[in-house]
Amino acid sequence: MHSKTSVATNGTVVDIGGSKMYDSVAERLFETLNAPYSSTSKPVLPDELLYDDVGLPIWNQIIFTPEFYQTHDEIALFDKHGADIAKRVQAGVTVIDLGAGDTRKVGHLLAAFDKAKVPTKYLALDISKSSLVHNIRYLVDKHSKANSSVTCAGIWGTFQDGMEYVQKIETPRLFLSLGSVLCNDPWPEALSHLKYWASALRPDDLLLIGMDGHILPNNREKIWDAYHSCDDLYHTFFLNGFKHANQLAGEEWFREEDWEFLAQLEHEPTTRHRFFFRANKDVELKMGRTIKKGEEFDWFDSHKYGEDSVRLMCYKAGLSVLDVWQAPNSEFRQYLVRRRGDKDEQDDADSAVSGVN
Template sequence: MKNLFMQAMLLASPNEQRLFPTAFLFNDVGLKIWSEIIESSDYTQTAEEIELLREYGASIAGKIKPGSSILDIGAGDVRKVLPLLDAFEAAKTPVQYFAVDLSEEALKRAMSFLADRYTYVKYFGLWGTFVDAMEWSRSIYGPLCILSLGSFFGNDKFHDAVARLSSWREFMRPDDRMLLGLDGRQDEAHLWNAYHQSNNLFERFLRNGLEYSNTVLGCRWYYEDDWIVGGVLQKEPLMHRFQIMARKAVVCEELNLHFEAGEFLDCFEVFKYTPVAMKAQFDAAGFHVECMWTSPASPNSFHDYLVSFRST
């Protein structure tokens, strides 16, 4: 993670805006705050995706080959994926479920939660990064389904999102699939309210991650009083990012890190792509959309896409 920080914060070109790595936000404390966020009434994305999986879990499970290994990228507490795993169990479809997460404690809780729940679903915890998950995927025999719930893939500037998809495309075989969940709601007010709640949960979430980076890096570059948290909306594509602004000049000689007073550091970007825009991403990355399901909460909200690589 230290290398991740260095690449994002220190090696940015003079004209490039620095982006704080999201991985630092999801430590054990961050995951607990995140659980509060996704259960709040203002943040509807998780609830809409769970409702989608409850409504269409059987249909989705029917598209995944028996004996598949399901690699869940950023599994968290696994409650979100339960309706899909329940659908496999109800259909007596044997699958192996691999929960991947950066938090060892979160994985332990997830495995304990799943204990003795299934007969046909075998479950395992994989503690590591997304890069580790990519390497693990090489050793999986039989059909593979890469699962990304909650907008991991597709959540970036177009060309960067295509590059991330393409990097996984290189590991996939003809029988492999990806199931990707993405929020496509085009509502600026709804988006702003989701990330700027009255209880300041997101500010706590961000500041915890910034403080945690001090621990990982072994030196203190972040002091809470030096930074102000704000946010900004952007159109076409619709997106929201948090920005923390330096109240004064911030210098950490140990990391060769310098911020001028008034300089911004971007944090936690979220992009809201419509199905048409996502199809363009998939096409550019060499994928074919086999099926799409939409949250029953709204026809323009959350979508799950089942994709395979397009043969040439």
């Protein structure tokens, strides 16, 4: 039983569609495998297959390795600028963390809100119920004092479920897109996703976007090390995704011995690290499809956009950038944005983004 109207109270996890999610994931998986193969536009397996109750704990180990700089950069930014964000929000704010995952990172921001005594309700949106239960328990323990100004709850579902749920929240809202969540796609898709959430913003809402701006060729080694310092964990992460896909398919579509696990750094049209899988033999599926030897499937790619690109993307999405914070010795940034108003239109007319189509 799930509800898009249930109130998420402190310490609870509310099902807003998560229990029904894998019906649509299975449909998308079958559509991907049924579509004609194109070597110029590689098929992409659904990300939800990776971030299940088994995969997310593996991912949490990966993102806290020393080489995975994005996590450590965002923690540093929250420690330095969390108080600035707390001053920007209104009392009674609801913080919606899109694709929350491991909440040890956002805990640094909530600590700043608590220290500033800003009455805050934090909602973690994620597709893994067990991860939400664990992470909300962690945060509730961190804010267990009677005088704490922060309450925490989980909402279990997809981004689409979350979009429907947040429409009913009447307080001012701060949306969080941490770890390059919203803009981690090719430009057209990234802009589309940003517009999707920009359309939900009210005049008193804010959106905090974390985005990696390490660009080739200067940052090749740093980017590569972030995704290859723990290849054994990534291997386990993807094998679990294979297992999950096979469970939904009802047959062994993905066997480890039939596939090569590969990775690549691309420079154009923007810097991208991609993991992909290449069939090392013909793989026959009962659905009547044969995956030919040499066919490749993308899974889990990471796009990088510098500050100029993110500002342009925000402009095209109808957003105004209020503040930009850059992590020390890094090209990772956080952007605090809001829906663009009349005053912002005038400011843009005098800025470098004027005249951009």
